[in-house]
Amino acid sequence: MTIADAITELSSVLGERLTTSKSDRDIHGRSETYFTPAPPDAVAYPETTDEVSQIVRICAAHDCPVIPWGTGTSLEGHSLAIRGGVTVDFSRMDKVLAINQEDMDVVIQPGLTRVALNDHLRATGLFFPIDPGANAALGGMAATRASGTTAVRYGTMADNVLALEVVLADGRIIRTGSRARKSSAGYDLTHLFVGSEGTLGLITELTLKLQGIPEATSAAICAFENIEAAVQTVIMTIQMGLPLARIEFVDTATAAAFNAYAEACMPEKAHLMVEFHGSDAGVQEQAERFGELVSEMGGSGFKWATRTEDRSALWKMRHDAYYAILASRKGATALVTDLCVPISKLAQAVEETRADIATSNIPGPILGHVGDGNFHAILLVDPGSKAELEEAKSLSDRMVNRALDLGGTVTGEHGVGMGKLDYMHREHGEAWGVMADLKRTMDPKNILNPGKVVRVN
Template sequence: MTIQFAITALTTVLGDRLSVAKPDLEAHGASETHFPPAPPDAVAYPLDTDEVSQIMQICNEHDCPVIPYGAGTSLEGHTLAVKGGVTIDLGRMNRLLAVNAEDMDVVIQPGLTREELNTELRTTGLFFPVDPGANATLGGMASTRASGTTAVRYGTMRDNVLALEVVLADGRVIRTGSRARKSSAGYDLTALFVGAEGTLGIITELTLRLHGQPEAISSAVCSFDDIGDAVNAVIATIQMGIPMARIEFIDADTTRACNAYSGTDMPEVPHLLVEFHGSDAGVAEQAERFGEIVQDMGGTGFKWSAKTEERNALWDMRHKAYYACVALRKGATAVVTDVCVPISRLAQAVEETRADIAASPIPGPILGHVGDGNFHAILLVEPGNEAEMKTAKDLSNRMVERALAMGGTATGEHGIGIGKLDYMPAEHGDGWDVMGDIKSVMDPKYTLNPAKVVRPT
């Protein structure tokens, strides 16, 4: 009954911006991957920090779980209401609050998406570079410490969030960090909340680092007969210090999927997709040097272009690769992995994973942001087929074990949610218990996104 008491109290604050309509509940309780639905009891649509604070005070008083929600693009069940409660949809808190062009930073609300932000910035000569593929909200990207195709040059959300405004479990509002580019003033609370997946507080404002729009951009694509040669070309490129803006890998199965889904006609072999940012002369030189590496590594079909429409088509295809892969098997659901390893172990990790999947009875295309050692396998499972689901999870387990043995991590960008909880002890040891200690101090009633990231209670 405590949840219902909270809903009654919230209605007086939000009116018709608190929904208990079945379509709203179902939409906020679904996942893009294999997790079963877990809808909340209500969905709140706040407009500002003060309303978020009031929501948290009421829910804290009634021990009601609260799940923050952005665009719902997370892949590890981050936004599922596994304990019921109230989902706070921050989509209406989507204002750009300030652009400080001279300081190259911007202040925004969490519901603003990365594409919306860059549209607003077009006339400033600046842009926000972190690109996870999906048009995610920037609050959600900070909460999951997102990265993506451009991380090899511009870093992840960890590197591009300067400061935050956060509402804590008891409704207190705090500010972390500042617009200064460095500080030695106490604990780095900004870093604590970036990647916490809404388990420690709800982000209601972000100050983000911006970058100058490059003078010239060119993209290239090339193919390889052997998956190891493609990945070794990535390693050589990174080790030679060529300043790539993006360097992506797709295997033969992913190439076939993209051809069918996006209408491309690439040879059905492994490919690298790359992008260069800089001056006209600089990007030409970078492309030439990369082309030499490709040739040395046995790559063929090297094509590069500075035409905007051709570049956009290439990256649109890459951003749709997940949906293309799922479409390879009609009606399939996906178990998605995203391990990350040191760049020197990348070729071995990818080749061993490819062999492991090939020996299994289920398909599993491989792709990834390999410029920083991060790659994914999209394991396609027939819904309701328990044997196939077990096979997929076993494959995922072995991928993680392989990555950890190589000095890597269970997740390079998707986060933990509920999907990767079981890997936390192996990766963090007693450090996972320390995370739980922090959670218990900051959210003693465990109302903030319960059953995610830390050890379940």
Template sequence: MLSEAARTQLSQTLGDRLSLSKSDLALHGRSETHFPTLPPDAVAYPETAEEVSAIMRTCSAHGVPVIGWGTGTGLEGHTSAVRGGVSVDFSRMNKVLDIHSEDMDVVIQPGVTREQLNEELRATGLFFPVDPGANASLGGMASTRASGTTAVRYGTMRDNVRGLEVVLADGRIIRTGTRARKSSAGYDLTSLFVGSEGTLGLITELTLRVHGIPEATSAAVCAFDTISGAVDAVIATIQMGIPMARIEFLDAASVAACNARDGAEMPVMPHLMIEFHGSERAVAEDAARFGEIAEEFGAQGYAWSTQPEERRRLWDMRHNAYYAILASRPGATALVTDVCVPISRLAQAVEETVADIADSSIPGPILGHAGDGNFHAILLVEPDNAAELQAAKALSGRMVERALNMGGTATGEHGVGMGKLDYMAREHGAAWDVMSTLKRGLDPDGLMNPGKLVRQN
């Protein structure tokens, strides 16, 4: 509970930017997936790092939990207030502070979204490539070490964050990293905070690597008789050194859902969606070479285009696939998984998962980032149906066990939050205890986003 004394101090810092509105609390306690609404006791809207520091000092003094909030697009209950406390909403810290075109980096506040950043970068000929689909805040994306459709070429947030400003649990403001392209000076604290899910501190500024907008872009789509054929085509393409910017996989059930929502007419078969970046000649050659490889593995209806409207329609459909799948079972919510395996094991992992889902009572269309070995099953359950939720959790648990046995991970990009907490010991062993040791060193009272990522104090 937020004490009267803590509330008074926070109000002195923030004025009317401390919200106790029931609708505001509910918004900041909800999840995009199956987790119940767990609202905070208050929502703070800071505008500077100094205000975030003051919030942390007050909360630390009164034992109040603190949860960072970007846009609320996380899928593993990352922003749920499991012990109440204060949700720190960064939507007012949404400025692009500096663009260094010559050095190809930018400095931004955490509330800037990826679409906002790319809009501001457009005139410079640069763009920020990490694309998780949702128009997420970049502070949240760094906190969860997000990636998405373009990671096969441009990497994840881990690869594109050069430095951070972070407010610690005791209110100290620190900087990690520099704008230099490399450093061997001390511990890599930037990498420590990227992916820490707000359990070690709150990010108040980011220095990001940006990239040149490619001269030309082509996108392609093709169907396959089998999942293994599609995945084998991906592996062969990677081994041939063809530089893909995106290569996405959808199973037949996902294709059917996209057809229904978007009015597409794709054959209800496994599909690959591909994009190439480069010069006009290069993207044409890459698209043609991929078509030859895909044909060897049974591709059907291969077609590619450089027309912006056709590419936009294709990727809009892919980005909205989650909502298309939800709509395929009206009223359903979802337990969303995102295991990742070495790509040589991807076909086996997907085929075994498809068979496992088929033997259950739960619908579970599958899609993913084939070039990374990362795939998602959208396990559709009725809200408040305990039996279905239990069956979905069992399916997810078997997916994780399968991935770990193949040398993979429980989560490729969504993060741990609450949803993958039970698998951390199996994946990391004694290293999970080391994470808890780091957590206690920076947050001895366990106030930073409690109930997520690490073993509890």
């Protein structure tokens, strides 16, 4: 029983939809960040749940690892085939299966991206609100429990997945949850798989909550003389109960990167980017109150955007932030941090992180979805410098431990993958061992995305 035997058998099932070409394998062996490439031995392109089940059954029989792949936008090495095996690319399973307009939910396949889903929904007056920035596949977003810019109002993927269809490690197909908005029937298996990063099963269908497109939307950007004033404005806004749809922070270095990458003409200062959703009157009132608060905190350059094209330009700039920051240091790769702390500890976490980076030899612009206490430092390193990578890892280590000391978490939205494995015991204690027990029970051969989230051998 070998990986080669599994590939031979899979070829008879999938034909040309199983490839061992170097180019395809290389594409599926790359990470968006600093991890060393780790291509699979083959890439499979299923079109149905039954085919996914067949793939897993065959791989299980030959002890062949199976790695799920959406669009490859994850940042912690989630989709790397570090033990070889077969990558299951869900790009051909990208259909909208049912829109239940009156119930405000939708049934989809995992390879559908969030942008494609919202394009499909446009005529219904509904939309799917979770926006991680990248045009990620929704199966991958569920698998990593993603969130993003709108989580402060609409929650994370964990709050918006009603039901799943999942292929288990032995090839069985199960359904979890239902279209009902609540249930007390047994264990909550849906939320066991949301955030499991493909280590317990492969998601082949999702039922998602939808929201009504708001009557009015207004966005704004404003500058602050220092990080402290911007972060305190965020904290006061949240504590006042203003119903923000988005509130994003970028520091001076990120603003400079925007200017160079997108010709943004922003003052090189810390900025907040906000958005309100609601009725015309409600949005106007919320915007006015937020504007007053910004003035009280010394903010300046306050600019509102109510036209769709202006708002789209503003958020495209934010969505492209990672690439703008990468471009600010030619040839660099990045170690991307992902901290989340209680909102009352946000100012301390950001300021201590900024001071720590300032004493280092590498740049690390800071930005994030600060409305829920989540922020990132993009630590830019020369890919050929082991010393810089070690310095970045040391910075990241101090940031992670700082977040835990403040009652936070090592990852607010990017997930564990390989990058955060070393911190899981500190955050979860014996509960991490329970996670490993679940993995051993559900995947005794450890074929599903091995080496991620837990350590079982």
